[in-house]
Amino acid sequence: MELQYLGTAAAEGWPALFCDCEICHKAREKGGKDLRTRTQSILDGTILIDFPPDTYTHALRYRLNLGKVQHLLITHSHMDHFFPVDLIHRHEHFGHNAEGMLHVYGNEAVEKAFYEAVLIDRFKVHPLDNSVRFVRVEPFQDFVAEGYHIIPVAADHDKREACLIYIIEKDGKCLLYGHDTGMNLSREAWDCICSYQYDLISMDATMGRQKTNGYHMGLSDDLEMVRLLEGKGCLKKGAVKVISHFSHNGGMTHGELEQFAGEHGLTAAYDGMAVKI
Ligand SMILES: [Zn+2]
Numbered sequence: 001m002e003l004q005y006l007g008t009a010a011a012e013g014w015p016a017l018f019c020d021c022e023i024c025h026k027a028r029e030k031g032g033k034d035l036r037t038r039t040q041s042i043l044d045g046t047i048l049i050d051f052p053p054d055t056y057t058h059a060l061r062y063r064l065n066l067g068k069v070q071h072l073l074i075t076h077s078h079m080d081h082f083f084p085v086d087l088i089h090r091h092e093h094f095g096h097n098a099e100g101m102l103h104v105y106g107n108e109a110v111e112k113a114f115y116e117a118v119l120i121d122r123f124k125v126h127p128l129d130n131s132v133r134f135v136r137v138e139p140f141q142d143f144v145a146e147g148y149h150i151i152p153v154a155a156d157h158d159k160r161e162a163c164l165i166y167i168i169e170k171d172g173k174c175l176l177y178g179h180d181t182g183m184n185l186s187r188e189a190w191d192c193i194c195s196y197q198y199d200l201i202s203m204d205a206t207m208g209r210q211k212t213n214g215y216h217m218g219l220s221d222d223l224e225m226v227r228l229l230e231g232k233g234c235l236k237k238g239a240v241k242v243i244s245h246f247s248h249n250g251g252m253t254h255g256e257l258e259q260f261a262g263e264h265g266l267t268a269a270y271d272g273m274a275v276k277i
């Protein structure tokens, strides 16, 4: 499997849209890996994970033919993970030769946002019935999409909805996609996570140096999570341990994140990074 990180920032982007803090200031000056769009990934060019407002930018930058993608996993309804209005462009009036049906998997809040966005009056002449289909998923109710076994796990994030992180396995390879979540997961979630062995874990590192108490993770949480999974024998030999979904509020430049990651056997994600497992 190959997971490509299309965007690696939290909701406000990096540099943040209206921010001139030290980190954002440096990011504008430096460019390169210090410029981050909102979080999105694609697995083997087949399974798209999350749909931020930057999806269009990602399609341009990485020359993605998204009309071929038929499976989109949504973690939760926050706008940096789900910007549903753009889905209307999969209708054949805008998206010629888009292949088959795009299945959008998400929770109840994502479903509500989906229908509110695609059923607005001005788009009613272009119904999505033949091009996009919403599929409601529930925590711990696994399903199969294009040969990938997918297990949604209840995250520790916005309590107003059933936010999800995902375990995905295929052909003996397994990854944990953990954006967005904190460490205060339910017993059921930890039991589920710890019942797999991973080749890749992708961990929330929104808060960088800052301490957190759930909702997101910082670098000390990431190290704790690695310790915990290693202790349970859940990391395969040579497992790749990625940190991503960064915020300027974490107070670290990409160079500093990379240095920290290097010292602790982690990989600091950047936009465009691909990990093969
Ligand atoms: Zn987020």
Ligand SMILES: [Zn+2]
Binding pocket: 015, 016, 019, 020, 021, 022, 023, 024, 025, 248, 249
């Ligand atoms: Zn800033």
Ligand SMILES: [Zn+2]
Binding pocket: 076, 078, 157, 180
């Ligand atoms: Zn979120």
